[in-house]
Amino acid sequence: MSKRQLYTLLGTPHFNEGMWGVREWNYLFNFRTAQGAEYFTCQFQVRFDGKGIAQAGYWKPESCAAVLDPPRPPAPPAPPPAPLPEHPLRLSADALFGFDSAKLSAEGQQAVQGILAQVREAAQVQSIRVTGYTARIGSASYNQALSQRRADAVRAALVQGGVPAASISAEGRGAAEPIVQCEQRNRRELIACLAPNRRVQIAGMAHPR
Incomplete structure (x- = not known):
């Protein structure tokens, strides 16, 4: 994914890294909990190569990754005999x-x-x-x-x-x-x-x- 595509998807990075020549963009996301108006904050960092193509994404703390990628449900049990x-x-x-x-x-x-x-x-x-x-x-x-x-x-x-x-x-x-x-x-x-x-x-x- 290019910087332009990421910009269209997520908007401007939260730390004003700029559009050109930078290799990292950082975003902050607030996720609501099940406790009413409570929320928690996660930082998401995207790293680009020299051509501005995203190569990897990192969450801080790492546990935030589970919010968007919840654990898969267990496989159904084998059919009974x-x-x-x-x-x-x-x-x-x-x-x-x-x-x-x-x-x-x-x-x-x-x-x-x-x-x-x-x-x-x-x-x-x-x-x-x-x-x-x-x-x-x-x-x-x-x-x-x-x-x-x-x-x-x-x-x-x-x-x-x-x-x-x-x-x-x-x-x-x-x-x-x-x-x-x-x-x-x-x-x-x-x-x-x-x-x-x-x-x-x-x-x-x-x-x-």
Whole structure:
């Protein structure tokens, strides 16, 4: 900015330095405080080069600079983790495992690959929770153990696919939290009706992109 431009903007310097040949102009500014008619005074010095172009400006005291250049507001906090997926993903245990087995079938391996694709869509996975469930047929202790083994199997497959082991938990819940209630007397029909209860659920938290 030239002296002429500065003169147009701020007017005559307060200490009569002159228009030509001087390298410093000084201004005094009175700024009101929040206390009624009170004000404080700041001195602003502009330094020019040999061609009369402003090179730098200095406040006295230095704290006056904050009046015209207040501190920037803090950056907004990072968005909170969002559910991944938004609702728990339910996978049929009948599709993942063979009868009475905790070993993933070929179809089960394929399903895990689909889950991994969803996980990779997240910017940063914070936690994944794998929960296994069974139907009510059989003893409670056996169902609990089977559901845990199946949850562990899915967790192991996710870890093998690249998900950090520390971010995945696995829990077996046995026949808890059934989705359907069935009262068929025929065993085969009862087993078929209870199929939705035999499942593995996956839920998680991740930072959105």
